[in-house]
Amino acid sequence: MKLKAKMYNRTFEFHSVAEVMAKANEVKAGDTWQGIAAESQSERVAARLVLSRMTLEDIYENPLIPYEKDEVTRVIYDDLNQYVYNEFKGYTLGELREYILAHSGDEVLRLGRGMTSEAIAGVAKLMSNLDLVAASAKIRQPARCNTTIGLPGRISYRNQPNHTTDDVNGIMASMKEGLTYGSGDAVIGINPVEDNPENTAYLLKTVHEFMEEWKVPTQACVLAHVTTQMKAQELGAPIDVFFQSIAGTQATNEAFGIDAQLLENAKEACRQGGNSLGPNFMYFETGQGSEVSLEGDEGIDEMTLEARTYGFGRHFMPFMVNNVSGFIGPETIYDGREVVRADIEDLFMGKLHGLPMGIAPCYTNHMRCDQNDQENGTMLCAMAGSFYFMGVPGGDDIMLNYQDTTYHDDASIRQILGLRPTPEFEKWMENMGLMEDGQLTEIAGDPSIFEK
Amino acid sequence: MFIISSAEQKLISVGIDIGTTTTQLVLSRLTVRNSAPASVIPHMEISEREVLYRSNIHFTPIDDHLLIDAEEIAKILEEEYRQAGMNPWDVETGAVIITGETAKKENAANILEAVSEYAGDFVVATAGVNLESILAGRGSGASAYSEEHHKPYANIDIGGGTANIGVFDGGRVIDAACINVGGHLVELEKGGDTVTYIAEPAQRVLNDLGIELMIGDKATQKQLIRIAERMAELCVESIVDRHPGELLDELLMTPALKDTYEVYQVVISGGVADYVYSDYEPVAISTMTQYGDIGPVLGWAIRKKFAEAGVTLAKPLETIRATVIGAGIHSMNISGSTIHVNEETLPLKNVQVLSPFPKDHMPRDIDEIASMVSETVDRIHSEDPDKILGLALDGPAEITYKCIRDLAEGLYKGMQNYLRDRGVMIVIVGADCGKVLGQCLDIVSDHHIELVCVDQIDVDEGDYIDIGSPIMGGRVVPVVVKTLVFEKGNK
Amino acid sequence: MANYQNDMERMIVESVLAELRKSGAAPAACGNTSGGSVIEDGVINLPDIDHPTLTNAKNYAAVEAMKQVTNARIGLGRCGTRQRTDTWLRFQADHAAAMDAVFLDVSDDFLKANNLETITTQAATKDDFLREPNWGTRLSEQGIKKLHEICQQDTRIHEQRFQTTINKVQVQIIIADGLSSRAIEANIPEILPPLVQGLEAAGITVGTPVFVKNGRVRVMDQVGMELGCDVVLNLIGERPGLGTASSMSAYLIYRPTKETVEADRTLISNIYAGGTPPVEAGAQLVDLIQDILKYQCTGVKLNEATK
Known part of the structure; x- marks a missing residue:
């Protein structure tokens, strides 16, 4: 050498x-x-x-x-x-x-x-x-939970209806609007403010009741710590997938409060006691820079550590891996140019690991970055076959205080590249009168269509 | 105390409704908890309302002198507490309400006070037709429907003596009215056709219809149907057509509903409601008068008349128990997390609320504030020096230190005469600034007054409120809004 | 809408537009109503997003009610698949405000008007501050010197004024720009008066508040160790979200040491006009500081102690 x-x-x-x-x-x-x-x-x-x-x-x-x-x-x-x-x-x-x-x-x-x-x-x-x-x-390796993401000609979205106080009505309002734009076929995923089992179970039950009432073919997740979600499951919460943030060193995973055995246990808990079809039961979040921020980097560069994160993650056959490199902060990703590069690096590295990759081409307000950078990143990642993006009302996540792809962006990407939602979700949208021939109809964008 | 010692606190609450025909009690458990995230200033809310016990439905005991039979009421309550396995001293809050015709009885006020004393620690005596309308609409679910569907819902609680209308939009009450019609205003021999009593409002209906009926007469099936239909028409008229005709005008105990909104659906609660939502048809006099009144046929008539008017009747969550559940679980409010209290002052009962400032013009000038306060307060105070008065205001002109400090000075200055006699300054402010206003009042008065400053409570001029002892480690106080005005007869 | 020669022409144009809409070429869900930007005295105000801007809602009141329960940007409507002009402009305005809150410094005029002296950290520039998170947690040599000058001087003033032998400040307030200078300018003039007035009314001695430029949360530990005061209160600009560029946090620590960890701190966040009003937060902090002095701890320990 x-x-x-x-x-x-x-x-x-x-x-x-x-x-x-x-x-x-x-x-x-x-x-x-x-x-x-x-x-x-x-x-x-x-x-x-x-x-x-x-x-x-x-x-x-x-x-x-x-x-x-x-x-x-x-x-x-x-x-x-x-x-x-x-x-x-x-x-x-x-x-x-x-x-x-x-x-x-x-x-x-x-x-x-x-x-x-x-x-x-x-x-x-x-x-x-x-x-x-x-x-x-x-590179395409689809994954299935209740529905399948990553099929050719399709692109999916995580509907992300976060709320500053976990107000369930506020969450449902954003979620409804997103669904009418076709956002939510990857997952309806809520980041909770309060990381406790009761709150997690309550939110999951509420979203599931809605999914059952309106027959929405997707999966739901509350992105609390995996141990909190497992406790929520014990309280009777319906679990489709378990979420967890993971990283590329043992030290950082310890800071996240996880190890391989815990994730294995979670996967089994979902396989044996979950609500979903499978065989993919895990939802991971990753991002360049998390190891450096948590002082668990071992002197290795953040891009290589991100690849190691994927190597760790693929062991658990996840349903989704969600990259959020733009969320960590300017000390790890400083500006628009850096974040766009990181997004496509991560997408490639994840896919080569055989993972069902989705990207959040996002940015915080203390980065030198703006919406144009984010939209550029979104378009590149869409061309590169990202399996999914996020969907955040107006791009403004009011709880996590950062910007991500909007419900509008989700619909735009499908239109520009001629992509469709998951087959089941597309059929649902057609039945709801929200989509015809892959195009949004007049009523799309109106959250009050769910009012009886 | 700033830090909250426990995540939640549970309170046992009682609701007691002494109505024209029936008397009921409901015991429930309210959970108060901090709804704010961990790092934010706490915000207390009633997060859960669970009904623990529903009493039997008793006929309201009336004695020989047509007064409420106090002894019998006491027996009913004792027995129900026993059945529920609870003691009055377990009960921390709640409300007693005397409704309908019973509220007109001469001893109503005394009974109310006595029952509230007996029933538990902070059980409030409430009355007033509008309050009754609101509580019934909360108990029946009309309020919740309006919040869920974002459309105005009217609740009509039809009891023995009155039909109480509460209109809700987005979960908030927007209007209320009361009509003096009900199932028990005409009394008959049970299962028979002999008239035993005709109340004065019913007589007006008879006059309007040109029906001549006297006590002792035999009523025909058709006559009873016509009476019930006319009463039902009045209910429809008040909801659909807001310009009351002559009869409705006579029987309205309050101003008519405003004509600024359209009612989407109507919910019927009260004793009569069970016949609204059944398939009962008045084919035999024996069923029509099975309770010795016209309740069943009135229920049928309501169903028929609203259908004719094209108004959808939504199903209530509670019928006959709507008011008592409303009183039991929806009467208590929790102040904002920001109070400034000399604790030994509480609880305070029968505080009359005064609103010295016009709704949309809050003065900034200290002297202007002071003169508006003293004008309002001194008048009432000189009329009745024993009355406990509280000042209600939306908030300072702006939520800034300057405005709040000036407001404190103005309020203190304006309350001088009152404070000389009574010493307790009570301020109820709508905006989230109770703590700093309290702090400023304390400093402005040089720590010389007893002070209760409560925020984020909605009250109005003329309301009477009770303020309970602090809960949640002293951060908040329960507040029950009540009204002690007993309407006598018409309007 | 353009002026047409006659009705026939308008009908033709409208039918063509209708056809285009069917094929998705013309803006579909766009209506005439905009976000409701008000022009006052010839000045265009920012478009309002408090109310729905979608035009053909099945139940407009329901969307209005939904907006009451969340600050999320919903009910926006769309043109084709894109955002309408006004909500897009408002987004840019909010992002601009957030970025300016981070990248601009607290103005000298503001500091002068509020009698705040500046203490510097090892992060000399905003760029250093953002790229090297540790630098903002440590005072510069010069900063340490100035801190002692101002705060010791204050103790002497205090002794003169109260003629007492208290030789120590109990509570030292520092104001750090953190990730939002805007938060400092918006909230400090409102939070300080009730805070200082309240503490003094409670008989607690307060040091002269100082401004820590390019400061982070942890800089309060060094301040506490340097001064030997009981409590350090750090009023610091939060990382801005869109529309919350002026949100401020209050961190409190009781007698910090080198071993101090994050769980030792007590935090009150969301202080701004749209959250807890700063003037109210000031009064609330007085109560909190009294608890801290009574229990002689902050953070998790304080939560335990008050159980």
Whole structure:
């Protein structure tokens, strides 16, 4: 493994795989904050040159965080398909980039099973934005809970009707409006203010009653901590999927109050006591920078840690993985350019892991970012075959205080790219008179259609 | 105390309704809890209302002198508390209401006071036809329907002596009226046709119809149907056509409903309601007078007349018990989380509410505030120096320190004469600023007055309120709005 | 609507528009009513989003009622699949206000008018402050010096005024811009008078409030350790949401040390005109501080102590 590269008249020398991985990144505030970013554009490209010559085996043999030390590393290595790995282990990352861009989606998915998360991150670092979109667009591994997301020609949305005080009427009002725009076929997912089992159970029951009354074919989730949701289930709450935030190091997962065994237990609890069809029962949220923010980064760059998060997540065969890189803050993702790049990196890396990826191309008000950046990110991710986006009324999440895709954006993306909701949901919208031939009808956008 | 020691507090509440025909009691459990997220200033709300016990329905005991039989009332209550497995001292709040014709009895006020004393710690004696209309509409579910469907719902609680109309929109009461019609205004021999009593309002209906009936006469089936239909027409007329004809005008005990809105659906509660929502038909005199009155046939007539008028009748959650449930679980309000109380002052009963300031013009000037307050307060105070007075206002001209400080000075200055005699300053402010207004009043008065400053409570000029002892670790107080004006006869 | 030569022309145009709408080419759900921007004295005000702007609701009152129970941007209506002009402009205005709240500094005029001296942190610029979260938690050398000057001076003034031997300030109030300078400018003039007046009325000594520029929550720990006061109250601008750019939080800590963790703090958030009015919050904080001094703790410990 060679760690030196010459850029015209300058030679750059690196000392570890971790350093190469960090310095090969596009500019990210998190890397700068950690003090691991390339110091010049030339050094950045030199790192990529070095990276492109590393083989899959080089990456495999030099784990960034030791197997013995970190549960995430163990899950990644234990889950690896050795047959595929052995087939490709002599390929350099540069060659793998070309393989990915030249082969079919299914061939690429197969390759992904033999790649460690670090290798997947490494390939992504060698790719331009359009490379990432082109590669992502062809990879599709649908997932099913009550309904199936990720089918060709379809795009789905999480209806996100959050409220500042969990007022159930306020939540239902936003949810109704979103449904009429066709938002909610991925999941109706509420971030609660109060993380307790009673509140979680109450919200789930209320949403389920609505879904039953109006026969809405989807799944519901209250995004409390997974242990809170499990307690809510014991209180009789109907569970379709269990939500949890996950990260790319054991230390950060500990800060989230989780480990692999807990997630395994949750999955079993949903399989055995849940309300849904399956076989995919988990809903994960991830984002570049969470490890750095929680001081659990182990000196690794945030993009590589995000890939490791996917390596950890794929073990649990989730129904949805939701990337929220723009939510963490300017110390990890500073501006619009960084967040758009992070979104498409994450979409590609997640899909290559075989995950049902959705993106929240979002931003907070303390980032140098605006709605145009967010809409650009949304359009790119839609072209890249994101399985779903969020749907937030007017783009303004009044509870989490950040901006995300609007119900309007959801409808626009379907119209621009000729995409449809999940088959069951499309039929429901047609029955409700909300959609005809994939187009919203006159009454769409009116939450009062549910008034009797 | 700022920190809330417990997440919630449960209160046992009683509702007692002594009506024209029946007397009932309901015991319930109210849960008060903080509805605000952990890091925000607490906001207390009644989060749950659970009915624990519904009494039997007793005939209201009337003695030989046509007064309410106090002894019998006491027996009924004792027996019902026993049946419920509860004691009056377990009861922390609630309301007693005397309704319909019974409210006109000479000893009504005394009975009311006595029962409220007996029934529990902070059980409030309430009366007044509008209050009754509101409580019935809350108890019947009309208020909740209006909130759910975002449309105006009228509740008509038709009892023995009166039809109380409460109109709700978005869960809030927007109008109320009362007509002196009811099932028990004509009494007959049970299951028979001999008239035993005709109340004065019923006589007016008879006159209007040109029917001559005297006590001792035998009434025909057709006559009773015509009387009931006429009464039902008055109910329809008051809801649909807001310009009352001559008879309705005579029988209205309050001003007619306003004509600024349209009623979407009507809910009927009260004893008569059971015959509105059944398939009862008045084919035999024996069923029509089975209770010794015209209740069943009036119910049938209501169903018929509203159908003819094209008005949909929505189903009530409670019929005969609507008012008592309203009194039991909907009479208590919780103040905002911001009070400033010298605790030993509470509870305070029979506080007369005065609103010194016009609705949309709140003065900023200290002297102007003071003179408006003293004008209003001194007049009432000189008429009756024993009366406890409370000042109600929406809020300062602006929620700023300057305005609140000036308001405190103005209020204090304007209350000088009153405070010299009584010493307790009671302020009920609508806006979320009770704590700072209380603090300013305390400082302005140099800590020399007893002070109760309650916020986020909706009261009006002329209301009487009771303010209970603090709950939830002292953060909030229960407030019951009541009215003690006994309407005598017509309007 | 354009002026047409005659009725025939208008009918033709309208029927063409109707056809276009069917095919989705012309704005469908757009009506004539806009968000209701009021023009006063020749000045255009921001479009109002308190009321629904969708035009053909099945039950308009229901949508109106829904807006009463949530601040979410619902009932917006649409043109094609996009937002209508006024709600889109309002969104931009709210985002602009939020960004300005973060990226602009509290003005010198404001600080002067409110007699607030500035203490600096290690984050010299807003950019440093955002990129290096730890810098805003530590005072600069100069900041430490100035803190001692102002607060010790205050103790002497206090002794002169009250002729008492109290040589320590019990409560030190600091004001940190945090993530919203706007929150500071909007709330401080209203919250300080009832707070200081209330504390003094309760016989509690209060140090001269100071402004900590580019300060974060944790800077209060250092202030407390430097001054040795009982309670530090940090009034700090919250991360703005759209339409809540002026929301402020109050963090309280009892005798902080190096070991102080987040659970040791007591927090009151959502202080602004649309939440808890600052003037009311000031009076509420007086009660809270009395509890803290009585139980000699904050945070989880205070919740336990008062159980």
